[in-house]
């Protein structure tokens with residue numbers, strides 16, 4: 001099977017870190033014109049300049065900003081075929097006792113992981129429907145399917161919500177040629193938070209984590225990107241509403 005995104009325009013959020021960047025690279029290598037978005041200017045800008053991609057700085061938890069981003073892509077390319085929402089993560093938080101969590105902690109994680117996914121899909125729906133074509137891929141997590149290794153209550157809740165949103169988007173939009181799927185990665189050392197988490201396990205804890213993975217190795221950002229590329233391809237036109245675990249196998 002040969003996957004080509006020639007003539008397609010893609011928007012990848014969360015492009016200041018490993019997984020979003022790997023997805024952007026994969027899409028570009030297969031011929032897509034790629035727009036990047038993140039709240040973190042510096043990380044994304046360096047990457048964008050290095051790879052000749054268009055970067056947009058935005059807080060995507062804000063509805064106006066998410067809609068303005070889609071308008072900017074449409075203004076630039078007059079099309080938006082592929083929307084990959086990889087922004088999210090833990091927003092610098094670590095697992096804490098339940099009574100220590102305040103409204104701002106809770107909201108920051110929901111805004112990045114769920115609100116942003118909804119506002120972006122809402123904004124992209126009109127141009128995709130008009131084109132009769134669209135691919136939406138949300139980056140969920142194993143934490144969207146079971147309790148999280150991070151121990152962060154809001155993260156688990158937000159990723160579960162993202163799984164539900166993805167299924168609802170599929171039911172709403174697939175009749176117009178717009179598929180909506182999610183990829184649920186296992187643990188990947190792709191950003192400062194996951195690196196700190198890995199280091200906190202110590203040698204024994206790291207070994208236990210790897211031993212619980214059927215393939216006996218951690219994932220790489222490219223493992224996640226490869227699954228996204230398939231779901232974003234023309235070949236995946238009859239796959240929608242699915243949550244694909246990409247985690248090396250878990251018992």
Ligand SMILES: NC(=O)c1ccc[n+]([C@@H]2O[C@H](COP(=O)([O-])OP(=O)(O)OC[C@H]3O[C@@H](n4cnc5c(N)ncnc54)[C@H](O)[C@@H]3O)[C@@H](O)[C@H]2O)c1
Pocket residue numbers: 013014015016017018019020037038039040058059060061085086087088089090091111112116139140141142184185186187188189190191192193194
């Ligand atoms: N690394 C892992 O082990 C792992 C496992 C499962 C799922 N994930 C998910 O994969 C995705 C990518 O993760 P990653 O490991 O590359 O790093 P990450 O989780 O740090 O990436 C999140 C990116 O989103 C950006 N972001 C956060 N809030 C934003 C907002 N409001 N508006 C715009 N951008 C915002 C951040 O600046 C960051 O670049 C995330 O959604 C994460 O939850 C990661």
